Amino acid sequence: MTGHYIVFESIGNAAVKPFEVAQPKPGEVLLENDYTVISAGTERANLMQLPNTGTAETGFPFLPGYCGAGRVSAVGDGVASLNVGDRVVVNWGGHRSHTIRRADATLRIDDDSIDLFDAAFAPITAFSLLAVRKLRLEIGESVMIAGQGILGVFALQFASLSGAIPVLVADLDPDRRALALKLGATAALSPAAADFVAQVKALTDGKGPNAVVEVTGLAVALQQALEYVAWEGRISLLGCTRVSDVPIDFYKYVHRRGISLIGAHTNTRAKQESSPGHWTEFDDYRTYLKLVAAGKVQTRPMVSEVVSPETAPAVYKRLAEDKNPPLGIVFDWSKVR
Incomplete structure (x- = not known):
């Protein structure tokens, strides 16, 4: 199966490339993204190789993206916590159609009332x-x-x-x-x-x-x-x-x-247990998802564009040239399946 991913190849330049989707190893899951969200400040800083960034330290190519949501499409041996079809937050998975993550580092979305579009914002x-x-x-x-x-x-x-x-x-x-x-x-x-x-x-x-x-x-x-x-x-x-x-x-x-x-x-942040003022990443994801389900936090008003990943080169060109880009840009990965 062929998937697609977005990569920064040089200062100001992004590309969409194909790759062969691998199968998960024991303890891993293969995730298929529905949506990923651009984190404009962080991604622009790396795209432009600003000081104190990943690209400033290690150069290009660089794989952007840490914020998305999708579904489990395959599970490796020994995985009991997730099943094929489960809806999940995809954290630190990059802007890509498919990614492999450890099962114990993947949060399942149990509330079916939560749209994956909203769930994709959880890491941000x-x-x-x-x-x-x-x-x-x-x-x-x-x-x-x-x-x-x-x-x-x-x-x-x-x-x-x-x-x-x-x-x-x-x-x-x-x-x-x-x-x-x-x-x-x-x-x-x-x-x-x-x-x-x-x-x-x-x-x-x-x-x-x-x-x-x-x-x-x-x-x-x-x-x-x-x-x-x-x-x-x-x-x-x-x-x-x-x-x-x-x-x-x-x-x-x-x-x-x-x-x-x-x-x-x-x-x-705390790694294992939450305490006052110091919550774990997953506990903050859960908090956000509960607030979304209760209608207490809004995401839709800040979304400027929902685009196909195929437009990534043009999207990041704008990000490179405009220091005040559109507020929220979301990649819809269903458009490249």
Whole structure:
């Protein structure tokens, strides 16, 4: 059987290639993707070989994609936890029609009411959940979500569900700000405004937000957050600040004001058991799926395009050239079967 996968071949260039689909070994399962979701920030960074990325360290070719959902199409010997036809979250499987994973590293979707289209976002949402959990939000605390890409939109929804109020967002794109307001943001601001910091403080009784989720990965946005966050506030660093191009006065903005900077990379999460503020990847997947089933989290409003994987070269060309690409792009793998 022939499958297809997407590969970054050089800076700014992606291709779709065929491969022979292998059969799973003992303890493994063969998964067939229905959908995979582009993580624009991470994938663009690797496509453009930015500092502190996989392509910067090991070069090309590079296999992008970590977020999808599909079905089990074959099981290896000794696998009892999954059966052919089971619907699953496909995490860290790449943008490809088929992938082989360990059975014990694959989460089955038990609720038939959950559409695989929504389930495909689970790995991305786990990053946002991690960042919000690390803030240890209490009901009534104010929060700012800096950046309204996919991670930021989910962080907005999770912060609201955690009882934060007001929930502010910041983004340069007016369309993204408008979407944030529809999804429950108290106010949506442009960080380019000359009085941006003053606006943030005015919306938080002059104190600044108690907590910030920094999603942009831009050093200038982190500097702004340090200027507007409340005394002894917390900043969760969800976005990957790959380029340190803005000098920060740590004595003035961190040390003297008692600010907590919290790394929220997925490598910091619990591996085996969840505890307050430290949940495992699978437990965050389960949380997201329950919230989707209950209608408490939305994915569809942030989807800009659902495309065939055959269009990947053009899609990634746009991603390379446009620093503010469409919010949500999903590959529909049924179109290449």
